[in-house]
Amino acid sequence: MAAQDATTSALDAHGDARKRHVAGQPNGTFVPVIPRVPDEKEKAKHKTTSLLQTLDDYEFIIAPLIFTALAFFTRMWKIGLSPIVTWDEAHFGKFGSHYLKREFYFDVHPPLGKMLVGLSGLLAGYNGSFEFKSGETYPEELNYTYMRVFNSAFGALCIPLAYFTAKELHFKRPTVWLITAMVLCENSYTTISRFILLDSMLLFFTFTTVFTWAKFHNQRHDPFSPEWGFWLMMSGLSIGCVCSVKWVGMFGTALVGLYTIEDLWNKFGNLRMPKVELAAHVGFRVVGLIILPLMVYMFSFWIHFLILENSGPGDAQMSSLFQANLRGTEVGKDSPLEIALGSRATLKNMGYGGGLLHSHVQTFPEGSQQQQITCYHHKDANNDWFFYPNRDEPLFDPEAPLKFVGNGDTLRFVHAQTGRNLHSHQVSAPVTKSDYEVSCYGNTTVGDTKDHWIIEVVDDAASSDYSKIRTLTTAFRLKHADLGCYLRAGNVNLPQWGFKQIETTCVKVNKPRDVYTHWNVESHWNEKLPPGDPGSYKSPFLRDFVHLNVAMMTSNNALVPDPDKQDDLASAPWQWPLLNVGLRMCSWDDETVKYFLLGNPLVYWGSTASLGIFVAMLAWYLIRWQRGYDELTWAQVDHFHYSGIYPVIGWVLHYLPFLAMARVTYVHHYYPALYFAILCAGFIVDWYTRALPKRVQWTLFSVLYAAVVGLYWLFRAISFGMEGPNQQWSHLRWLEGWKMADE
């Protein structure tokens, strides 16, 4: 065998022999990492008092101060130049107004960022009366500059965070400066931080998450020390905040989660660690990284519910009981408490974001072609139903004594507007083919037993007596008497012919805990009954919290673009790292101060290239390791692992999910991922310049600093506002998609 090898690849064998290292000898190709501490001590011994030396010694305070000052300047200079509502200020400013007016609204994002916007409005003395219509000029009394400054502070604070994070990741000083400069001189970060948007806050909390994670990681040799505990808790707090601003924060959480899993897995493999200690490690992390963030997240919702105590545009997304507790609502007002035959009522689906049982004169275009039944959030008279006795009983007599409805009763539901009965039959539902269709059919006399529904009470918040159905509090299911199926309204929307309302079907499978089959009475009218106050029962916070979150998720997924419509603002995720597309944030006429969302080309292209280089590098070292070249020391492997691989994982986590998302995406969705790409770029520069002579290093870094700052300066107008005709900037239109100037 050996002979064979020698003959087939003698050259290789020689090469191998040359490359193999003798144990104990340092690897010639790598300059070993010189520990920083003795280095500084050595310098101190020289006691040189030159200015340069002082600067060098106090770099850790001088540099961040300068960077922070520049950050505040770039983020806030001429911030009030454009007096019109720009881009998504229309949304977030409006949500801020809702907080000031304390009206309940519904949105797909968690509340923390929007509450901060509200806070800035409060501090600016704004009363919440402005509608924030896109492109409208701000009124005199609204100090929008103050609100923007408040927002931009978050964006500015990212820069010192980037500086300290880079330090915690053990990069060399020039690399630390490079990373900070890349964040500082990043046009897209600058632009997005200068308006009343959530992105500056999202970026800020993403930066704090990375920073606290790096801090915590550096405490690993001293577990359970106060400092260790402090940074663990800070990580948890930061994760909680970032998730409370936008759900994108979950990706940052996943990064810290992966780190924690790896960390614990290694500790699990350490046979010398006592089991109690291992359990303590697990326990601390559960508290710090799961319970604490969850508390922060829930706390933000708790405040949200506390502030928004008035009825507003978002009521319909919530449960009836929640609505009844809002001030100024119609729900539950003067409604009689218990339902009797002959009552008129609306039926609310108790599923997350569920609507009201609805019918209209339009018919199904297929199936039975009878009148449509849907579920719909909008409140109108087409949601009203009469509770009627079933066909085996005598006809409803308005003069007869009241008969209350309870668990197990068989009834009919008559649509108030058209007089038809809620009906189901063995026709496949229009979309969910495995369910039965539910339609509206016949009238009070025409019809059959397929109009019969049996009430099955699931739960009653007010009483354990199920013999009567109560407004708001009773959750019941409606079982079809003939078919045994249950009335259900899921999350499926009908096609255009059903006006995209929610499909309502009769589901064959009996799942008592499926909340989409649960219904309650929302509004109730019956002249013969005394008005009650069913809203006196409080809706439990936890239930509202879960309900709202599921509703948010549902509507977030529903933000699907119309495939036929050309959306100039939207972009595909593959375009982001290549920076081949920008975004016009406002109208493009000559009078408007124009802002164009586009990054610094060097930062984008450089960081994207560094990701590619990193993957190639990883493959290179892995293959070499597998071939038996142990060229890296543990210290280098650790540096590679925590300062290289983790940022790249962070990028992957913040970027790849967008590729899988069906919802409409915009360039600013890439910004959190960009930070990780910048860190990766720093890592690559740092890794490959370690072995270079000082002079070459400084030349290289100077060129990089100059290029980053120069390009930022070149593209400054798109961030600070373009006044006058857009043709002035046609020289910046390097690529087709950079539409800062019309062609």
Place this chain on the structure above:
Amino acid sequence: MAPKTRSPAPAHRETQPTAAQPGTSPQKQMVQSSPNKPPYPSYDYTSKGVRDTSINKLASSDYQALAVVTLIALFVRVFRIYQPTQVVFDEVHFGGFASKYIKGKFFMDVHPPLAKLLLTLAGWLAGFDGEFDFKDIGKDYLEPGVPYVAMRMLPAIFGVMTVSAMFLALKVAGCRTFTATMGALLVVFENGLLTQSRLILLDSPLVIFTAMTAVSWMSFTNQHELGPSKAFKPAWWFWLAFSGLCLGATASVKWVGLFTIAWVGSLTALQLWVLLGDTRNVTARIWFKHLFARIFCLIVIPIAFYMAMFAIHFVCLVNPGDGDGFMSSEFQSTLNTKSMADVPADVAFGARVSLRHHNTQGGYLHSHQHMYPEGSKQQQITLYPHKDDNNMWLLENTTQPINWAIDPSGNTTIPGPMAWDKLDPEFITDGSVLRLYHINSDRRLHSHDVRPPVTEADWQQEVSAYGYEGFEGDANDYFRVEIVKSLSHGAAAKERVRTIETKFRLVHIMTGCALFSHKVKLPDWGFEQQEVTCAKQGTLPNSIWYIEQNAHPMLKEDSDKVNYRNPGFLGKFWELQKVMWVTNAGLVESHAWDSRPPSWPILRRGINFWGAAHRQIYLIGNPIIWWSSTAAIGLYVAFKGLSVLRWQRSCNDYQHDTFRRFDYEIGMTALGWAFHYFPFFLMDRQLFLHHYFPALFFAIMALSQIYDFVMFRVGRFGEGTFSLRGVKHLPAVGMVAGTLFLALSIVVFALYAPLAYGNQWTKSQCQRVKLFESWDWDCDNFPATYEQYELASTFPGSGAAAATSQAEHGPPPPIAEDPSKDVFVTGGPVPPPGGSITEEKIEYRDENGNLLDAEQVAALQGAVSFSTRYETRTRLVDEHGNELLNEIVGEDAGGYAGTSADGVDPGTANAKGEGQGSAAPPRVGVKEDVRKEKAVNDARATAEPESEEVVRETGRDEL
């Protein structure tokens, strides 16, 4: 040797052997050169504890066992394969494709062609002429004389081969012959695999090719693991190349084969990684040789095979068919009779043109003498896929040309749309403003601020044809040509409009919107043609048009001509792949019998394939085999989880050969299961139980392998005080256990067999084995006793009753293997056998189905075109020779009149009642509803073909 070895041993510290990675079989050690550096691996890629299990080394007893299980399989699979004599489930599609192949009519299907070609071959060899359309489930095979038995034999033979493949796979995996026999018999008696392989379906070919891939790949893996001495030897090459061929075949049956490729691919990557680490035996040159051998065999061969299948596909399908509408114009022009004569290239004012939509295959801009029922109520504009005079438009300039001949001052113009016919052609360029004059109706293309008929978006507006003969038109008729330069071919085509070569937008001058069309169909009043609108923010591809037909009286004969570019094989191949992908991803509509992946391993629900005459075919697995195979996978996952935890805690499990081999061998199989199961979770399209079959094959394999290890190989379970001695030394125990399990499986198989074969069954037997509500076959469908099947055929009226639904079970086929059971006749008059007496008659009917007499036909001769439709009807004659009307017999047929009302009666005329109701008036009468309900009732539990059926073209127009 000397230069290859590492520095002398004392310099190395061998770290604890437990640091070996779990799951890799080779002998691996970690070497650390210095304490401040991470250890690196060092090993020999030859796996310990592996023996050569090549198929050519099988003992003769193995061959005997193989022959026996194959014979058993043959009997079990082919038994009564002629039953039922009707179209079942997706035979609708795959039989239909066979007939299209034979006729050469192009069709589009989401599956690659191999299995369909094989089915066609089987039918063709048996004499099938393609004259049967397999249109509905329940359509009779016997009377048209379809050689369906031959076509079903192909999947059946594949099904038998699957059994042999399982035997071989287990032998190659190193199992005992007893285990291999047991595993193969488990496949034989798996009801689901059986059902699927007795019908004209794709799953049996898919499973056999997957199984053959498994056999060849495991053979190769075995050769590979034996180390450098076997590498690049004939057996090694053979199995590698054969694996590639099988992969190609699997992927050419269904794209599910990509999962098989992923399985093989990931194991290949692992092998290459292990090879890379063996610095003693594998030099860089050898490693690259390994790499390129695998690239060639596992990438190049499958792709070549796959493409070859499509080449055959294109060779077979040369005529236009119902799949044309999916393909681009270039593609269509390669089909016979669809190819087009060369067209003049330059387009001038006054040209008669047809405009084609670029992005959808909706066809030509079309108008006809029908009005929009709402909106402006002007004449409709649609996209129509076929060539037709109503597609012809005349391109007018916005101003009429000046008649210099009459009035030299230039104040008189030539009126009318034909004004340009005598003038020298003035070419239409980028930016020209024109009017489109519809020649047949004398109206012009027009748009205005009215919402379109279907799409109620505020950024789109209606397009209509407006005007009358002699009408001068108005400004809303003006459209500007904007050439899309990036899509136009040739420099000239970017400057002026040229036929086919120039792609352009038509922008409405008054409102700025562009003529637009998208995949939205108009309702019945628009003949389901595609909607055309004018969109202000429409996507670019949907706003692009080009000219296909072009004629101008003044263009000379020798003027520049163009035609569609021939896409060539690669172009056609690639386009078809894209269309298949998009169509496949678009099959998201839910189906009455679909199911999601989580329900498969627990066998929650089956599929109703067919039902008639109180028999039913319902796809359901053998619960015993199914659940225990799932449990086997679960057991392995639990084992793996525990062993990884123990590995991290530095327990020395992986130093035991048996432990390591168990982990590796079962792991490989379980990985195959995972690759054929989990990707389905990512799919939005409708899924069915039969998508689990490839995974099921691996699961049964894992079950058998685990059985083999536990009974015959493991000497001891656990360590220390908790250890348990294995039954390795008592093979009888293992054999008895295996036999008992097998016997139980066979009993359960027999219990559910009537649903697989479509045999007679009784209600009580059915209810006894229907363990769950979710197993939703209908027991009420079956009679109380078997005698009633005979009664049904003896009772004079009921013989006819059965025949009401097109002679459901038909007469006993002559090839019945066991006539005593199958013949229904025990006396009394015999209904005439369907196939023996055939009468032929030609009827003429108009489009509404009214019978025309000879006079009317003569009057219409020449004025209209007749299309021929073949129809088979069963005429029932009683013993006196009087014809019985189907409807009447149906009403009072004895026997099971009751069951026909709510029983499973799919494929009968009743089923069509569903969804065919007229446009229901707002007030529905009770009777109507009751009738509708009844129709619906009858349609309940109807078998439906999987809707992989491609959307049929709606080629109807009001010509």
